[in-house]
Amino acid sequence: xxxxxxxxxxxxxxxxxxxxxxxxxxxxxxxxxxxxxxxxxxxxxxxxxxxxxxxxxxxxxxxxxxxxxxxxxxxxxxxxxxxxxxxxxxxxxxxxxxxxxxxxxxxxxxxxxxxxxxxxxxxxxxxxxxxxxxxxxxxxxxxxxxxxxxxxxxxxxxxxx
Amino acid sequence: xxxxxxxxxxxxxxxxxxxxxxxxxxxxxxxxxxxxxxxxxxxxxxxxxxxxxxxxxxxxxxxxxxxxxxxxxxxxxxxxxxxxxxxxxxxxxxxxxxxxxxxxxxxxxxxxxxxxxxxxxxxxxxxxxxxxxxxxxxxxxxxxxxxxxxxxxxxxxxxxxxxxxxxxxxxxxxxxxxxxxxxxxxxxxxxxxxxxxxxxxxxxxxxxxxxxxxxxxxxxxxxxxxxxxxxxxxxxxxxxxxxxxxxxxxxxxxxxxxxxxxxxxxxxxxxxxxxxxxxxxxxxxxxxxxxxxxxxxxxxxxxxxxxxxxxxxxxxxxxxxxxxxxxxxxxxxxxxxxxxxxxxxxxxxxxxxxxxxxxxxxxxxxxxxxxxxxxxxxxxxxxxxxxxxxxxxxxxxxxxxxxxxxxxxxxxxxxxxxxxxxxxxxxxxxxxxxxxxxxxxxxxxxxxxxxxxxxxxxxxxxxxxxxxxxxxxxxxxxxxxxxxxxxxxxxxxxxxxxxxxxxxxxxxxxxxxxxxxxxxxxxxxxxxxxxxxxxxxxxxxxxxxxxxxxxxxxxxxxxxxxxx
Numbered sequence: 001x002x003x004x005x006x007x008x009x010x011x012x013x014x015x016x017x018x019x020x021x022x023x024x025x026x027x028x029x030x031x032x033x034x035x036x037x038x039x040x041x042x043x044x045x046x047x048x049x050x051x052x053x054x055x056x057x058x059x060x061x062x063x064x065x066x067x068x069x070x071x072x073x074x075x076x077x078x079x080x081x082x083x084x085x086x087x088x089x090x091x092x093x094x095x096x097x098x099x100x101x102x103x104x105x106x107x108x109x110x111x112x113x114x115x116x117x118x119x120x121x122x123x124x125x126x127x128x129x130x131x132x133x134x135x136x137x138x139x140x141x142x143x144x145x146x147x148x149x150x151x152x153x154x155x156x157x158x159x160x161x
Numbered sequence: 162x163x164x165x166x167x168x169x170x171x172x173x174x175x176x177x178x179x180x181x182x183x184x185x186x187x188x189x190x191x192x193x194x195x196x197x198x199x200x201x202x203x204x205x206x207x208x209x210x211x212x213x214x215x216x217x218x219x220x221x222x223x224x225x226x227x228x229x230x231x232x233x234x235x236x237x238x239x240x241x242x243x244x245x246x247x248x249x250x251x252x253x254x255x256x257x258x259x260x261x262x263x264x265x266x267x268x269x270x271x272x273x274x275x276x277x278x279x280x281x282x283x284x285x286x287x288x289x290x291x292x293x294x295x296x297x298x299x300x301x302x303x304x305x306x307x308x309x310x311x312x313x314x315x316x317x318x319x320x321x322x323x324x325x326x327x328x329x330x331x332x333x334x335x336x337x338x339x340x341x342x343x344x345x346x347x348x349x350x351x352x353x354x355x356x357x358x359x360x361x362x363x364x365x366x367x368x369x370x371x372x373x374x375x376x377x378x379x380x381x382x383x384x385x386x387x388x389x390x391x392x393x394x395x396x397x398x399x400x401x402x403x404x405x406x407x408x409x410x411x412x413x414x415x416x417x418x419x420x421x422x423x424x425x426x427x428x429x430x431x432x433x434x435x436x437x438x439x440x441x442x443x444x445x446x447x448x449x450x451x452x453x454x455x456x457x458x459x460x461x462x463x464x465x466x467x468x469x470x471x472x473x474x475x476x477x478x479x480x481x482x483x484x485x486x487x488x489x490x491x492x493x494x495x496x497x498x499x500x501x502x503x504x505x506x507x508x509x510x511x512x513x514x515x516x517x518x519x520x521x522x523x524x525x526x527x528x529x530x531x532x533x534x535x536x537x538x539x540x541x542x543x544x545x546x547x548x549x550x551x552x553x554x555x556x557x558x559x560x561x562x563x564x565x566x567x568x569x570x571x572x573x574x575x576x577x578x579x580x581x582x583x584x585x586x587x588x589x590x591x592x593x594x595x596x597x598x599x600x601x602x603x604x605x606x607x608x609x610x611x612x613x614x615x616x617x618x619x620x621x622x623x624x625x626x627x628x629x630x631x632x633x634x635x636x637x638x639x640x641x642x643x644x645x646x647x648x649x650x651x652x653x654x655x656x657x658x659x660x661x662x663x664x665x666x667x668x669x670x671x672x673x674x675x676x677x678x679x680x681x682x683x684x685x686x687x688x689x690x691x692x693x694x695x696x697x698x699x700x701x702x703x704x705x706x707x708x709x710x711x712x713x714x715x716x717x718x719x720x721x722x723x724x725x
Contacts, residue, residue, distance in 0.1 A: 043343055052354065053327025054343035064334045 005041040009034050014049055021050050024060055028067060036076070037068040067099055073116035075111045079132045082122030088128040096121060096144035100151055114158060166231035171238065174209050177231065184212055187675060188191040192237050195275050197247060197364045198313035199225040201672065202658070203322055206314050211246055211275070213408070247279050254284045257365070258292030258308040263578075265457055266366030269669065272311060273365075292681075299322040299347030301522050302355035302515040303368055303665075307339050312366035316340060316359035323658060325468065328353035340367075352472055355657045356465035356633070357515030357665015358540075370515050370666055373536045373545055380507035380535070381424040387506045389427035391491050394435065395513040395577030395661035396540045398681035402555035402668045403544045409677030411685045414559020418510075419547050421560060427495075429566045431510070432573030435492030437703065438462065439572055439585045439694035441716050442484045446586065446651060448626075456477045457628075457649040460582050462486045464520035465656030465718055469633050474640055478721040485718050488517060489526050492533035494566070494707055500528075508535045513577070513664030516656065525718045539666025545649035565699070571686030572694040579631040579660035580607030580614060580678040583653045587618070588693045599692055606682075610659050610676060613639065623651040634660040 007133050013030045017023035017067040027046070032038055038061055042147075059066045079094045097103070101110055109116040125131045128140030132147070139150060167174040168183070170190050180186045182205065187194055197209035214224050214235040222235075236242070253272060261267050269594070292308025293329040312331070315342060320326050328351040332341035342351040360369050380386050394569060397413040406412055413430070420428050461482040470477055478697040481536050485493065488510050498507040510517065514537075521525070547554060561567060572588050575581035588594075594665045605617030607627070612635035615628040626649045630636045636654045643649055657663045662678035663670075671680070691697055708715055 040344065047343075053321065053330065055327055055330035055332075055351070056321070058328040058341070058343040059332050062333075132499070 001136040005046055007042075007151075010042055010045060019049055021052050024050065024052070024057065025064070025141045028029060028057075028061060028149075032067060036072045037070060040069070071113060073114050074158075075114060075133060075134055077134050078120045078123070078124070079117055080121075080123045080130060081119040082126065082129075084093065084126035089128040090132075090142075092144045093130060093132065093142050093147045096147050097151065100148060115154075126153070165527075168229045168231070171236055173291040174431075177229045183222075183227045183229050183235065184235075185213060186229050187214070187224055187237055187253055189416055189590070194224060194227065195236065195278065196269060197311060198315060199276075200319075200362055203315065203318040203362070206318065209311070209313055210249055213242055213245060213503075214626055215242055221245075229597045241541065243279070246275075247281060248664050251284050251286065252279050253311050254281065254288075255286035256289050257311065258290045258306070259288065260292065263506070264309070264366040265369045265372060266309075266363075269422075270366060270614045271364035274280060282309060289584055297348050298369070299349035300353060300355065301349075301518045302353075302371055303348070303357055304371055305340075305348070305368050305437075306366065306473065308367075310337060310340055312340070312363055313364060315362040315364065316368055319358045319362050323632050323634055324356060324358055324656065325637045326352050326354055326356070329359070336412045346475045352440075353654065354465045354468035354633070355516035355519045358657060360515065360665045360705050361663070361667070361669060363692045370539050370541060371518060373518070373538055374542050374549075376536050377509050377538060377546070383507075387426050387504050388424070388509065389429065389495055389497075389506060390425045390509040390511060391429045391431045391434070391488065392416055392420075393431040393488065393577065393661065394515055394574045394581075394682060395664060395678070396511050396543070396683070397665070398577070398662060398672070398678040399513065399667045400540050400544060401554075401669060402674070403455075403541075404547065405675065406554070407671055407678075408674040409684075411681055412554075412559075414561070415517055415554060415683075416543070417562055418557040418560040419550070419552050419554065422557075423546065424550055425509075425551050427563050428497070428561050429491065430569045430573075431487050431491055432569035432576070433495075433566050433699060434487030435462075435573030435576040435582075435585070436487075436570050436694040436697045436700060437716060438484050438487045438576075438582075439491045439589050442482050442582075442633065443586050443589045445482055445484065447590070450650070456469065456654045457480055457643060458655055459652045460716075462707065463578065463655050463661075463722070464514065464515040464518075464583060466631060466633070466636065466654045468516065468519065469636070469656065471721055473637075475721060477640060477643070477713030480643075481720060483717040483719060486520065486525070487573070487715055488537075489520070489533060491566075492526070492715050494544060494703060496528060496533045497707060500590075507535045510531065511540065511543050513661045514657075515665040517666075525720070526702055539664075541666055542666055544668065565702070568691070568697055568699045569689070570694050570697045571689040572690040572692060574686045574689065575682055577608065577661040578682050579655050580629045580653065581660065581682070583607040583627060583629050583651070585694060586651075590620075594693065607653075614660065627651045627653075629653045631655040631660050 017027055043057055046057055052134050068156050071098050081090050101118050108118050130142050132139050132142055166177045195211040198206045205226045207223045212224040213221050214237050217234045277458055284460055291309040315331050318325045320329055329340050360370055380388050391693050397411045398409050401410055401412040404407050417428050449458050459480045461484050521537045524650050526533050567578055572585035584607050606614055607629045612632045617624050617626055628649055630639050633656050663675050
């Protein structure tokens, strides 16, 4: 696995930031944009290239909620649980999605790597509460039933793909 | 001339004299501030908030991270500060394993000490600590227990700033924060070199030295096993600290007496092994100088350094001296002798060092699968054994080590302090060996506790550049210079700042006391009638009767195969 990992993408990102240690957050963000998570292989590689310890990079990657060390699904569903969405009952929507996909707070991604369900603190669309996004497309004024409906459409999309 | 500037501390004006922070200034007034995360040699972190002081307007600031300014008026012990400190301690204790009686750091713990100092009589919050002493048993040198960690970050800064190893760091955040290797890998698979400096700064029992006492007792009690023990130079000036003797006082005689009383059959001084190292390493240095190959010669006594080189700079392994460490030279000779006699033996080494536990377990130092050194115990473990045996250390009458390997030289003794190996080699190789010349060697530039010391010596027509480093960050700087092509001929590296006297296995001490340890070794050296390794009469017997041309088999090693 390790031998097969293609570091050319990482190399490009590193070159863009002139291999500066201070740019570690930006570098990790751009790598995550590429792979949708931070593959484990990049850690020793970055440590070597940036001249900082792997433990320190791991420290940065685990400090920020935004970084993920686990692969994410094709569809990343983010349910807003900010104050406005929360009082307009976002939790039942979250529970419905988790139940239908067999996910939980610990298990965020389905085994077939199709769906990831996570919560976010505020999407800045409080007027449309409760809100969720699928791969950054916003769905407003959701209900548990509407969420089930949405899942059904997405699953059809997968089947037809 | 600038006017003198003062800070008023608890009503007393105190002159500012270049102190970096209020904490140092407060110390001058005879107040010992409570701290967890402050160590003068590390960067300021300001996490524990125990050293808060109050100004005249009721403002609070952490003394460790506040530079002194003229005209400041601060209080160090107000009702409010006492309340805050107690609260911090209670919160720390709420998330801390409180099985003090069975903790390896019992009575040596800063948290325990401060809880007593601040009279904490109970903790109002439920205990959420998850203690697990077996959390990571992968390393043969140290073990960790997150349930005892207070997240002061001392170990992280030591590992990164002073040692440049970077095996551990903070991971996750908030209440989930832990000290961790990358991906929580076992320590043995991390860049950890086993130097134990994290143990030396840990205020609690969250990182401790792996305890190997019980196999030692077992071997002593076995009537069929002949037990031998060697004691490293640095042990004699630090062990006394926990048994009522000042740092720096040489208690070798008492240590020997204690070991005899415990039941060891043969007791030797690792300084003899060091004398052998001097001869072998000097010969190697001369050889490399004449061939011009693999220069600079880099010393090989320090197992923390060897691991660092193997893990981070394998390309420099050919420069490392092929000499075994004094401990291993000593052990090879002893095991070889025992084999000849057909005895069943058990050899223990008392070391100031945690990384020696790893060295002893290396395949390179096994003969027919059995290690030459069966168990390494640290100075701290020996203290525990002395206490366990009930020996009254003050009352012990000093004794001498045993023959036939009982004579040592001062050159071997100073191996325990940074610059010692270099000085020992210089004493051996200088042309004139008068008393005055030996005294002159002391002034070449290898002594002192600076991290990097360098100087030139003239040998015949050529000028040689010698560099003495301690602390792995300092070593890294020198390695980079070597890689950049700078001409250096000899490098002595000790992983622990100041050398073995400040090893990870030594009793905890503040900087001033550590300096006393180095002075103590130089004093012991001066008191010996044999100052140069080659004058040690035992070496001739060793070469003629035991080694007999088997230098390579008994005294040398090639590192690096093992990790590749």
